[in-house]
Amino acid sequence: MTVRIDDYRSAVENHWCPGCGNFGILEAVKKSLVQLDLPPEKVVVCTGIGQAPKLPHYLRVNTFNGLHGREVASATAIKCAAPDLTVLVHAGDGGAYGEGGNHFLHAIRRNIDITLVVHDNKVYGLTKGQASPMTTRGTKAKIHPHGVPSNALNPLALAIAQNCGFVAQCMSARGDHLAATLSAAIRHKGFSLVHVLQPCVSWDKVHTYAYYKEHCYELGADYDPGDRMKALELVLAEGDRLPLGILYRTEQPTFEDLALSHLDAPLRDLPVDSGRIERLMPKFQ
Ligand SMILES: Cc1ncc(C[n+]2csc(CCOP(=O)(O)OP(=O)(O)O)c2C)c(N)n1
Ligand code: SF4
Numbered sequence: 001m002t003v004r005i006d007d008y009r010s011a012v013e014n015h016w017c018p019g020c021g022n023f024g025i026l027e028a029v030k031k032s033l034v035q036l037d038l039p040p041e042k043v044v045v046c047t048g049i050g051q052a053p054k055l056p057h058y059l060r061v062n063t064f065n066g067l068h069g070r071e072v073a074s075a076t077a078i079k080c081a082a083p084d085l086t087v088l089v090h091a092g093d094g095g096a097y098g099e100g101g102n103h104f105l106h107a108i109r110r111n112i113d114i115t116l117v118v119h120d121n122k123v124y125g126l127t128k129g130q131a132s133p134m135t136t137r138g139t140k141a142k143i144h145p146h147g148v149p150s151n152a153l154n155p156l157a158l159a160i161a162q163n164c165g166f167v168a169q170c171m172s173a174r175g176d177h178l179a180a181t182l183s184a185a186i187r188h189k190g191f192s193l194v195h196v197l198q199p200c201v202s203w204d205k206v207h208t209y210a211y212y213k214e215h216c217y218e219l220g221a222d223y224d225p226g227d228r229m230k231a232l233e234l235v236l237a238e239g240d241r242l243p244l245g246i247l248y249r250t251e252q253p254t255f256e257d258l259a260l261s262h263l264d265a266p267l268r269d270l271p272v273d274s275g276r277i278e279r280l281m282p283k284f285q
Helices: 022-035 052-058 071-081 093-099 101-110 155-161 175-187 209-215 228-236 255-260 276-284
Strands: 043-047 062-065 086-092 115-120 166-171 192-197 216-218 242-249
Touching (some): 022 086, 022 115, 022 175, 043 052, 043 071, 052 086, 052 115, 062 071, 071 093, 071 255, 093 101, 093 115, 101 155, 115 175, 155 166, 166 175, 175 192, 209 216
Parallel strands (some): 043 062, 086 115, 115 192, 166 192, 216 242
Antiparallel strands (some): 166 242
């Protein structure tokens, strides 16, 4: 089979602001799915609400567009029912780490084989630039004129500390690097986090393309992603140098291996015995 970029082209009109970093992420996702030779019918993209979650509207692919912050939950259910599908989650930093923060933590523990791509634009973009979990403390804007009082989250440190099997950071304008990292994340067996730095040209005038060009650097071939302490040291370092690449990687049994391997067939293909609940209920009465 040879999948082409056009197989993923959607006819839906795009509503992102011109120059938004989401465009780079969308193109890199297409490139990665083509690199992996994955046909659209084998891919599901789960999203919630926001600018990032519009991504599957612009991609001809299966999608489940649910509640804000619940995108990992729907992806988990779909992967359990149909393990043969490639399941991606696209969420904003608000959806992934704010409303969906609890799902993020527990998906790492569960290690289900899905890929979470977080579009980190450092704001709640769709609702006009309120502070998100990634907004730097002290940031002033019309909506928080006295400066944001809370510290920003460090999701990369959280994920590595929790032994997440695949943790990467990318930048939306570095398309080839992002596509290659997404392909590695999708190939990884287990939960993978790809945290993508993405300029919001409308609501964040600090984290611009020029800012990321100045502060980002790609990890070299001599970097060992198997070294957890080194990875933690990198993501906990003070300062404004931003490492890009696979920060940490380790193999471990997946949720499917541990909790679903006793099934005779994928949940999707098992017969539904609707009388079973009625027969069970008397035992609890
Ligand atoms: C549970 C819930 N909380 C809040 C909202 C309102 N809301 C919708 S989109 C959004 C902001 C989205 O920001 P983010 O997830 O960072 O994505 P972005 O738009 O920046 O890509 C908010 C607050 C909602 N729809 N549901
Ligand atoms: S508001 Fe920001 S995140 Fe949303 S489309 Fe515009 S530039 Fe992109």
